[in-house]
Amino acid sequence: MLLDKSEKIAVDSRTPKYLQVVNLILEDIEKGKLKIGDRIPSINETSFDFLLSRDTVEKAYNELRDRGIISSVRGKGFYISSTHMGHKVKVLLLFNKLSSYKKIIYYSIIETLGADATVDLQIHHYNRNLLEDLLESNIGNYNYYVLAPHFFNSLGHPETAYDLITRIPKDKLLIIDRAVKDHENEFPGVYQDFSKDIFEVLESGISHLRKYTRLILVFPKGDLYPVEIMDGFKRFCFFHDFKNLIVDGVDDDEQLDMGDCHIVLAETDLVNIVKKSREQMFKLGRDIGIISYNDTPLKEILAEGITTISTDFQKMGKTIAEQILGIEDRIPIKNQFRMTLRKSL
Structure with a gap:
């Protein structure tokens, strides 16, 4: 039995292991094997059965809880609270500005996510104080936060706003368009290396x-x-x-x-x-x-x-959306940058 369960996790899959656990539970709900009110194994039990780390399983359960599929009862465990498979992932985009190129990214994200998500957009205008206000109003309300970390101080010098960025739960944060200086490998997402x-x-x-x-x-x-x-x-x-x-x-x-x-x-x-x-x-x-x-x-x-x-702004948006959906690995990815040669050169 142990071997059968562990074999359901594909080691070489591009889908993260925690999302594979999520998909297995959703599959059991879809097949009617799990119904509202049914108890599912504890984090430790699932970790043992699937030969996965406890952190991986906990991340999977948090994802299911965010989607409203499971709930926890203190001292008793986790239970199926909804079998509605149409629960949408909520995404907040925190862009520095709304230029024509940011619009390409925005619509690419919307198109790739399709009906699987609801997407809201806020603009921080390069201002860390405005970002702080936006975070205070929105932390805890979304499954994922996609941040364009372009910030300048009052003297016009670039700054990272790292202390604010780390207020966003790490498993819910994706950066877009630029990496966080001196923390380039810390946050998943898609960036340019200018x-x-x-x-x-x-x-x-x-x-x-x-x-x-x-x-x-x-x-x-x-x-x-x-x-x-x-x-x-x-x-x-x-x-x-x-x-x-x-x-x-x-x-x-x-x-x-x-x-x-x-x-x-x-x-x-x-x-x-x-x-x-x-x-x-x-x-x-x-x-x-x-x-x-x-x-x-x-x-x-x-x-x-x-x-x-x-x-490639369209590719940038598509890759971010695929990271949200679990199709693409949630790691820092440098976006392609290329020259299109025409007569002016």
């Missing part, structure tokens, strides 16, 4: 960059972009001996210099550079180059095609 991403993606296009005499990163002040982008850019230029410059914008009365390649974060700067290149009769991809952050359909057709570097 410094490493720009370094590696520029290396992938280095044969196209070599025809330019200087690389210019246009990094706007006050827009709360990840400063790690500048770090990765500087490292790339140093290791590959590129003349380089970092500016905070492109002024209307400023002329472009032939031989420069601009790496642009803001759409307004992209438009300005395209307009100026036309005014100065420069051909994109020959006289000057442009690389724009974050791909959009418009950039595919603007000026015969703008080269972009971008993460």
